[in-house]
Amino acid sequence: MWRGLQVLLTLAACASLTGVLAAAVLSAAGSPPPSKLAEQLAASLGRSGVENPVTAVLLNFRSYDTLLEIGVLVIAAMAGISLARTRSLEDPELRSADTLLHALLRWFIPLMLLLAAYLLWAGGDRPGGAFQAGAVLAATGVLMRLGGLPMDFVRPGLLLRLGLVLGFAVFLLVAIAGAMAGEAFLAYPPGTAGGLILAIEVVLTLSIGMILLALFVAAPVINEHEPEEGTGS
Amino acid sequence: MSPELVYALAGVGLCGIGVSGFLLLSHLLRRLLAFNLIGSGTFLVLVGLAQHRGVPDPVPQALVLTGIVVAIAATALAVVLIRRYFHLTGRTSLAEDGDGRS
Amino acid sequence: MSWWLDVFLASALLLTAVGVLLSRDLFRAVVMFMAFGLLMALAWVRLRAPDVALAEVAIGAGLTGVLLLDAVSHFQRGKPERSRPEAG
Numbered sequence: 001m002w003r004g005l006q007v008l009l010t011l012a013a014c015a016s017l018t019g020v021l022a023a024a025v026l027s028a029a030g031s032p033p034p035s036k037l038a039e040q041l042a043a044s045l046g047r048s049g050v051e052n053p054v055t056a057v058l059l060n061f062r063s064y065d066t067l068l069e070i071g072v073l074v075i076a077a078m079a080g081i082s083l084a085r086t087r088s089l090e091d092p093e094l095r096s097a098d099t100l101l102h103a104l105l106r107w108f109i110p111l112m113l114l115l116a117a118y119l120l121w122a123g124g125d126r127p128g129g130a131f132q133a134g135a136v137l138a139a140t141g142v143l144m145r146l147g148g149l150p151m152d153f154v155r156p157g158l159l160l161r162l163g164l165v166l167g168f169a170v171f172l173l174v175a176i177a178g179a180m181a182g183e184a185f186l187a188y189p190p191g192t193a194g195g196l197i198l199a200i201e202v203v204l205t206l207s208i209g210m211i212l213l214a215l216f217v218a219a220p221v222i223n224e225h226e227p228e229e230g231t232g233s
Numbered sequence: 234m235s236p237e238l239v240y241a242l243a244g245v246g247l248c249g250i251g252v253s254g255f256l257l258l259s260h261l262l263r264r265l266l267a268f269n270l271i272g273s274g275t276f277l278v279l280v281g282l283a284q285h286r287g288v289p290d291p292v293p294q295a296l297v298l299t300g301i302v303v304a305i306a307a308t309a310l311a312v313v314l315i316r317r318y319f320h321l322t323g324r325t326s327l328a329e330d331g332d333g334r335s
Numbered sequence: 336m337s338w339w340l341d342v343f344l345a346s347a348l349l350l351t352a353v354g355v356l357l358s359r360d361l362f363r364a365v366v367m368f369m370a371f372g373l374l375m376a377l378a379w380v381r382l383r384a385p386d387v388a389l390a391e392v393a394i395g396a397g398l399t400g401v402l403l404l405d406a407v408s409h410f411q412r413g414k415p416e417r418s419r420p421e422a423g
Contacts, residue, residue, distance in 0.1 A: 010256050018249030025241050025278060029285050038290050053291035054298065054386045062295060069299045076306040080313045119389070127385035131302050135393035142401055208302065215309035216402055220409065221320045236341040240378055243345035247352050254356040262361060262406060266368055269399070270352050273375055280382050289383040297387050305394045312406050325410060 049193025051125035058129065059197045063186050067175060070168045070204060077164055077211040081156065084218035098147075105147045112140040120205050124194070130201040134208025141213035153210075154217050164214065167207025171200050237285040244277025259326040261315045265308060272304045341381060348374050361410065365403040372396030 041053060041061070048056035058066050116136040123129030144151055153159040174196055175186040183189060188196050247270050254267030276297040283293040319325055351371040358364040372395035379388035 007257060011253055014249050014253035014256070017252060018245055021245040021248060021278075022242055025238075025245055025282055028282060029238055029241070033286070037292055038288055041291060052386070054295050054384075057291045057295040058298065062292070065296070065299060069303055072303055073306050076310045080310050083313050083317055127389060129298075129386060131298055132386070132389040132393055135302075135390060135398060139393065139397055139401075142398065146401075211306065212309065212398060215306065215313065216398070216405075219309070219313050219316055219402065219405060221316060236338060237382060239341045239345050240382060243348050243378075246349050250349065250352045250356065258356065260361070262403070262410070263356065263364065266355050266364060266403075269368070270355065270371075273371075273395070276387075277375075277378065280379075280384060280387070284382060294384045294387050297384070298390050301387070301390050301394055305399055308399055309402055312402055316406060316409065319410065 047193075049188070049195075049197050050123075052123060052127065052129070054127075055123050055129050055197070055201075059200060060188070060193060063171075063175075066204075067168075067171050067186070070171060070207060073208065073211045074164055074168050077214050080215045080218045081160075084156075101147050105143060105149070108143060109140055112136055112143070116140065116205065116209075120201060123201060124198070130204040131208060133201075133205040135212065137205060137209030138212035138216070141209065142216050145213075145217060154214060160210070160214065163206060163210035165207075167204045170203040174200060235285050235287060237281045237287070239281075241278050241281030241285065244274040244279075244281060247271070247274030247277065250274075261318070261325055261327070262312075265311050265315070268311075269304065269308060272300065276300055344374065344378055344381065348378065361407045362404070365400065365407055368403065369396050369400035372399065 041057065044061075045051070045053055045056055048060045050056050050060070116133045119128040119136060120130060120133035121128075123133070141151065141154070145154075153163060174188075178187045178189065179185040181189055251267045251270035251272075251274060254270065255264050258264055258267060279293045279297055279300075280290075283290045315325075348371065351367055351374055354367045355364050355371060358367060372391060375395060376388045376392040379385070379391055
């Protein structure tokens, strides 16, 4: 009964939290808009190098947020990989005996890679961009992993480290080069914004795909020297 | 009340549901799901409140895009940690919350 | 018509979220979470944010769902072999 009272009290507290938040949202909606950000954005979109406003915000106007975000992703990937306990990636236990999956993979993987490349390219003037393409790349890698296809680049080694670090490194390099060329940190030199944004998006896609795939691969615990998962020590 | 404000209020409701689930449930994976619900609710509030006059605003959309990617990286890291914890102790909830019932 | 669609979608979001937390079976909870991700993608489309909708579908419903299903299957497999929770 004490437990029931606790549950009720917690639910009442959460309901009051919801009410306070709803009141805050409604009062914020009733007041006039505090800034004219949307108009300023529409005015400077032409100078940003891309036509998709979300891509322009992500990689030009607020590129510092994206730089820090890819840094956070690299840190999360390092933490996840350091906990990895997979004996090998060629584990026969992982290889699926499902012939239907293998037959589908032969069609899906090239199509999904093409889709990722299209999403990356279309991010300039249409909905799309580096994050969506990176997610599709990671999904392709996960599909390959589930089908038991060997993937050398996920084994801890040079290729994995290169893939993880490439996005953040290139982004930082462009930012510092902008600073050394006399502009502000992360400011693109005039006229080169479009090309630089595309280059950064390409490496960002590769990095994000690799990071998400590495985190997925690092999750299971298959190690012949440690007991099976779930049995305790 | 514009349609976008309906989504903002739904986001507020999701935050409330997520917080109550996070506090009341004991299985670690369910707490992770509740935490993701809080995140999704926050994203809805961000975009819904900013666009409630009907004009699409790219800045909160970009912030939410970044947020979604960071959220899944954090969720993946949390899954790695939960599975390690399960591997080492055989439990699916923290010690003071009772035994590992799902 | 669009007004009712938004109200319906918002209430579907809330109901699916409650279903995620209250499902008895962990597998069912993860499947409802994937459905929640798809409904969120629809909400993003209604909010005129197609980039966010693409990302939510690929990441929220796809990658997170696969990750969680993988974890759930290992939890269920580990459970029958465990008799008592050890003093960790």
